[in-house]
Amino acid sequence: MSDEKYISIEGISRQFAAPGGGKTTVFKDLWFSIPRGEFACIIGHSGCGKTTVLNILSGLELPDEGVAIVADKAIEGPSLDRAVIFQSHALLPWRTVLGNVAYAVTSRWPKWGKAKVEEHARAFIEKVGLKGSELKKPSQLSGGMKQRVGIARALSIEPKMLLMDEPFSALDALTRGTLQDEVRRICVETGQTVFMITHDVDEAIYLADKIILMTNGPEALVAEIVENPLPKDRTREGMHKHPHYYAIRNHLIDFLVARAKSFKSEIPADYDPKRPPIVRPVASPQPVPPPNSANGTAAA
């Protein structure tokens, strides 16, 4: 099996019935791949089709053309190998925290006894910092806690891949930061392969190894794929001091502000949808590096 193309999106397109009759093509001939263990983010404006791509990866929807391949097999439906963390947390409100996680665990291992399921579920609830809230109902939890349960539920089935749809967008900045730290820690520790949708440029820079830029819809394209130039051991607090930080940040913001819209009208002559250009934004070399800079620029 190819680790380099653990996930491979090959020429997918998706159409929906347009409100006035006829069809709109949300995106067409989309190609990208994600190696095993990589954290990929996709960025683009609302309505460009990010959630649709994620639904295709999860198997909840099928593409109208092309294939989505995971571990050399075309995706034909949902799989316990790919866990989804939903934007709206999607907890079952009539179940407790423990009940929600246990539901996933019994689905993953139907033969397990009740005690074993509960023990496994409790371990993951503890992992996301919710020990003590096992018997609460979702309505008794804050937004951040609900999302933690969603994360615990996804991780508890020990998936080969995590799919996240703007998992932190509904949270306040402080909670968002803490949860980003935790998700990053867990993903780095376990070498998870992740596909995440985000609106937040800083979130993408902090979490992603690779950022897929999608142009505006309809007929959205993958404009380019941005490699994160920051070191793997970056921290949320420290990363903005890194010399490449502004390079990648400006690149992403420039894309969202201007190029997401204009890209299609000025497609580069050598643009090939099968191989979107790969970019690695770095700081332009400085004439005189500050001699006693705290974190040496040479590190990158």
Added chain:
Amino acid sequence: MGASVGLRAGILSLAILLIFGAAWHIAVSSGASSGPAMDPEYAKLMGITATSGKSAMPGPLDILAKLGEHLKRPFYDNGPNDKGLGLQLLYSLGRVGLGYFLAVLVAVPVGFVIGMFPVIYKALDPFIQVLKPVSPLAWMPLALYTIKDSGKSAIFVIFICSLWPMLINTAFGVAAVRKEWINVARTLEVSQWRQALTVILPAAAPTILTGMRISIGIAWLVIVAAEMLVGGTGIGYFVWNEWNNLSIANVIVAILLIGLVGMALDLTLARIQRRVTFPE
């Protein structure tokens, strides 16, 4: 000051009851003496013959005495026209229970299917819309003709009148289950059967129980009328029979008990409904 709203409301309720009782008592006892003398022929026509001198309308104390009598021997059985009130209520509850139970057995699964498949929903909708507003008693002749048994016909009428609210609410509740909850189950590779039981049923349960609560209320309303028609046993038959016996006191006692039983049925379902309702 200090007394809770509940306590104050309770005191007010009691006061209203006492005032009503007193007014009733005064009206009944004075009405007898002051009312203009009625032409005996006319009185005969009106069915108040036997009570000359005293108002035919019993006072609250008569009712209490009658109620006490019934409570002392609720389940006696002296043949077709003389049975204890408790026994009559049990006959009615039995019919309602059976007809309602059969309606649950049909309405919930069928409602589930209708709710899950929009095509079936659309296809059955015209039939439901036409049949739903038909008074359940209109089915009675048809039931008597086909079933040829008055007891079973009454149960059928209860079945029919309980069916629609449960069917419609189940279908609506099932169709309105949030897509994301279903998607959670789908991404966990939960089988269709288990999805129905573990996601759709609990999600739709509050709506289904709303329907069940409406149905039990309607069934209890309808059983009185149905038993008046089919006769024999039951609280409805009792009311009709006591009207023929001109025992207004018995009729009023029966009305009181019908109300209390109806309230108990509603409270029971309300309690179940509260148990399956989840805050979001």
